[in-house]
Amino acid sequence: MTTSGGAAVKSAPWKDPSARPYVQVDRVTKAFGDFKAVDDVSLKIYKGEIFCLLGASGCGKTTLLRMLGGFETPTSGKIFIDGEDMTGVPPYERPVNMMFQSYALFPHMNVEENVAFGLKQDRIPKAEIKERVATMLDLVKLGDFAKRKPHQLSGGQRQRVALARSLVKRPKLLLLDEPLGALDKKLREHTQFELISLQDKLGVTFVVVTHDQEEAMTLASRIGVMNHGEIVQAGTPSEIYEFPSSKFVADFVGSVNMFEGKLIEDEPEHVRIASDDMGGTIYVSHGISAPPEAIVWAAVRPEKIFMSTAQPAGTDNVVRGAVQDIAYLGDLSIYLVKLPTGKVVRVTQPNTSRHAEAITWDQQVYLSWDATSPVVVTR
Amino acid sequence: MKTAAYLRRFGISGRGLVVALPYLWLLLFFVVPFVIVLKISFSDIDLAIPPYKPLLEWVGKNSLAIKVDFNNYAFLFTDRLYINAFLNSIKVAFISTVLCALVGYPMAYGIARSKPATRNLLLLLVILPFWTSLLLRVYAWIGLLKANGVINNVLIWMGVINEPLTLLYTPFAMYVGIVYSYLPFFILPMYANLEKMDWQLLEAAEDLGCRPWQAFYKITLPLSRNGILAGSMLVFIPAVGEFVIPALLGGPNALMIGRVLWDEFFSNRAWPVASAVAILLLILLVPFMMWYQSVQARESAGAR
Incomplete structure (x- = not known):
């Protein structure tokens, strides 16, 4: 699945310091009483991006989105859209549309009227409204449902009406709050790809809020991981997954095995960590910036761990354990391996053969990984 | 149980009684008074107690006269x-x-x-x-x-x-x-x-x-x-x-x-x-x- 991403993915404007951001969030804080829902966030989003704000519920991602839409006023800091300061600009004057999590379709209007609502508001000639609504409904494949009321539609159809209604005004920036949250898994996956192709076709910039990391991975050109009101890391999906900058990000995006240890060798091109957690040493083939003897964490993804019954060569990055649990998922299996230290390591193995000699419960196995696999984080 | 079975023979069930209650109430306190008022509205005024003439009256031995006054x-x-x-x-x-x-x-x-x-x-x-x-x-x-x-x-x-x-x-x-x-x-x-x-x-x-x-x-x-x-x-x-x-x-x-x-x-x-x-x-x-x-x-x- 390499479709991920939006029109801006190939050019990667965030790498170009001279590129002008389309949305600029400049040191924005939003406080509700003593509680800072959004805490000193700065962010640059470029034209044609699908930018995902990813985080657990209550992390401030929706508040940030609502500030972009104009539904909340920042306590401090500024938001610029297309170079214009949005301070004091109400929602109805922003070049922005929002797709609400609940879809917020008007129950007393049919599909057509819902989609036409924003255009009527702008006093666009009737004939043009009719044409644009029809085109939009065709685009989201709802042409046959124009006269239905929202309560006569399925969840997926409502979602598409909401999308059509927010896109028909041709906003330069579309905000989507958990756009696929109410859909079942199959429909969600299907809609994710529809959303990307639609975004590609219309050249709109998307900012998507989601708590679903898989959704963020599929959709996003870049992901901003949020925690406690702060953006803890922003980057492309693969950067976030393969190079998490903190324990939180490594843990939040995908599953990970975290080994705590002490830095015993700190060279420019490699480090070695003694981990009581793992009961061995971890060798990593890149340098890190941390003081000697510092406590660090080595994060190893489950799919990057090899599992074997024969002992691998070498002493680093190898550990023995007993299989505690197996979950067979068809395409792959998840093994939970208990180390002598008591730590349980998660390993995933693709089921490449139909008649593989299976590793079973309570079997003693060796776990190992490449020196390039662990990511060392210091916080 | 016995009484319930006994009552059911006459078509009376617990559910029926519960449903009957509001009907009974409306019958007693709405329909009956309404019929009385309707009856009075078609009667003639009279200096008597109550101050109206009855709607139905026996005239002679075997004939009942009804007098509806619009x-x-x-x-x-x-x-x-x-x-x-x-x-x-x-x-x-x-x-x-x-x-x-x-x-x-x-x-x-x-x-x-x-x-x-x-x-x-x-x-x-x-x-x-x-x-x-x-x-x-x-x-x-x-x-x-x-x-x-x-x-x-x-x-x-x-x-x-x-x-x-x-x-x-x-x-x-x-x-x-x-x-x-x-x-x-x-x-x-x-x-x-x-x-x-x-x-x-x-x-x-x-x-x-x-x-x-x-x-x-x-x-x-x-x-x-x-x-x-x-x-x-x-x-x-x-x-x-x-x-x-x-x-x-x-x-x-x-x-x-x-x-x-x-x-x-x-x-x-x-x-x-x-x-x-x-x-x-x-x-x-x-x-x-x-x-x-x-x-x-x-x-x-x-x-x-």
Whole structure:
């Protein structure tokens, strides 16, 4: 699945310091009483991006989105859209549309009227409204449902009406709050790809809020991981997954095995960590910036761990354990391996053969990984 | 169990009894009195106790004569007094309903949009006057509105007026009384409707280019239509037959059908005419009640 991403993915404007951001969030804080829902966030989003704000519920991602839409006023800091300061600009004057999590379709209007609502508001000639609504409904494949009321539609159809209604005004920036949250898994996956192709076709910039990391991975050109009101890391999906900058990000995006240890060798091109957690040493083939003897964490993804019954060569990055649990998922299996230290390591193995000699419960196995696999984080 | 089985043989079941209860109640306290009033309305007036002639009479040994007198009804349409009283009642009820809606809608809206904790307090305050008798509350208005009452005294003290205003025994006083007394009947169904409102719809409307007042006009108002209708009917229907408030606050010129009914019944002892007035009033209000019922049904069905 390499479709991920939006029109801006190939050019990667965030790498170009001279590129002008389309949305600029400049040191924005939003406080509700003593509680800072959004805490000193700065962010640059470029034209044609699908930018995902990813985080657990209550992390401030929706508040940030609502500030972009104009539904909340920042306590401090500024938001610029297309170079214009949005301070004091109400929602109805922003070049922005929002797709609400609940879809917020008007129950007393049919599909057509819902989609036409924003255009009527702008006093666009009737004939043009009719044409644009029809085109939009065709685009989201709802042409046959124009006269239905929202309560006569399925969840997926409502979602598409909401999308059509927010896109028909041709906003330069579309905000989507958990756009696929109410859909079942199959429909969600299907809609994710529809959303990307639609975004590609219309050249709109998307900012998507989601708590679903898989959704963020599929959709996003870049992901901003949020925690406690702060953006803890922003980057492309693969950067976030393969190079998490903190324990939180490594843990939040995908599953990970975290080994705590002490830095015993700190060279420019490699480090070695003694981990009581793992009961061995971890060798990593890149340098890190941390003081000697510092406590660090080595994060190893489950799919990057090899599992074997024969002992691998070498002493680093190898550990023995007993299989505690197996979950067979068809395409792959998840093994939970208990180390002598008591730590349980998660390993995933693709089921490449139909008649593989299976590793079973309570079997003693060796776990190992490449020196390039662990990511060392210091916080 | 044995008794239950025994009763069932006669077609009596527990469920049947439960369902029968409201019917029994309505039969005793609505249908029977209604039939009696209907009967009286077709009788002739008589100087007797009770003051009307029986509908059925034995004439001779084996013949029962029935005498149905439509004159009482015809009389209502010949004397302008009754028609005027009907029309005036409808006018007063209509104006009161509009005033209740104008005052009650913003109040219900305010309550529905306040914090859940404050909401209950505000609702309690709306219902609180019911803890005092209606009569007492109307009398309290006399104390406020009379020539040397609180309102006049305050206005004179503030220097707004020199002479006390004639407030009491005017249509103004009557409307104040009716709106004051019936306001909770508008606010409660209105609140019940607005409370279910999805306020995110207003954000969606603003997002699509509506100013807040446009969003109210295009979204909130149409969606709260059923609440407005329900509240209006709850005010309008009893207000048409209102007697106490116009009698106490409205003065001698407040010609309302409830007043006419009272006069016919107690002063003139014209029970048949009074009954005819009551029946006509009921017939007049039935369409409104049916409308209210259909609105209620729509409201609880959730379709808007």
